[in-house]
Amino acid sequence: MAGITLDDLAHSYLPTPRSQADYALKPMTMTWRDGGAYALLGSSGCGKTTLLNIISGLLTPSRGRVLFGDRDVTRLPTADRNIAQVFQFPVVYDTMTVRQNLAFPLRNRGVPAAQIAARVDAIARMIGMETQLDRRARGLTADAKQKISLGRGMVRQDVNAILFDEPLTVIDPHMKWELRTQLKALHREFGHTMIYVTHDQTEALTFADEVVVMSEGRVVQAGTPQSLFDRPEHTFVGYFIGSPGMNLLPARIDGAQAIVAGTSVPLDGLYAPAQGQIGIRPDAVRLAEGGPGLPFHAARIEDVGRHRIVRGQVAGQPFNVTVPEGGTIPAAPDRVILDPARVGVFVDDWRVEPQGRAA
């Protein structure tokens, strides 16, 4: 196993890139620790697969280096990188049994038979296929075949890293939850370095110790799920993480207040004057009827089980408030009051820090 260093890495699919916009992956430097579980999260086209393909060796970057431990692997072919990969769609040998499929990567490397048998049994239990081990893969559902692919990806214990590219796409929703939990357990047990590409925040946040959020070819933030939620460094992270995401409102920032469509919102710090945005999580807002606060136009209430979401608008922007179980909603809410300690200030989409404390 090995830590992974991405050193000033960038990639353009064009032979002579002229500007930043020509790069599918903009310059990035990052170190992933040996044994860490990482997720690359972002919407379609943000560069996740490009980055994963550079790590696996399917793609040579136009700039920078990839190191596994101290070893520069930038120009090594995939076969020489000692990694396991699980793709979006199943890759299994139809004529082999489930057992033979799972054993294949170990048999290839001459692992003793008793060791193979024990490992295959453990993996089969994990993917819930212990009763189907002697069935041929042909005729199994896509879902079952993908479980075999996942199992095969994890069967070797000596790999540098396991790379997963949207591996749960074809898995049914209930099994998705179970496999995610199993993957996490397996990571804890065996401590492989795992890199998991997904556009699904639930998958990323439940699987990874650290989530790398990408947007338009750039890493906008890398951090624990909690830090992405509590302190998004970029409006994209605020909006993308959380359900619903962070509320964002255009604002003029001026000292210890933000002016939103003519109404003053108190801030928990002193900021340099700027035109920007304020961001607040839907659970850090209180609904009111009349009185102080930002004018709010309620549209509808959604009951999502553990809490209710009141959806509406502030200053013409979508604005959501979550009300916990047992919380009350005023009969005709028309104001929102923001918890100053949880208001984030963003200028040019990036979080800015206060320059001092509010009086």
Ligand SMILES: Nc1ncnc2c1ncn2[C@@H]1O[C@H](COP(=O)(O)OP(=O)(O)OP(=O)(O)O)[C@@H](O)[C@H]1O
């Ligand atoms: N082989 C290629 N040649 C040219 N452009 C490409 C190629 N592969 C990807 N791109 C472009 O690079 C950008 C990043 O694509 P990439 O596949 O890495 O994103 P992604 O986040 O993995 O998205 P998806 O989840 O849809 O695969 C996109 O604009 C895409 O159109």
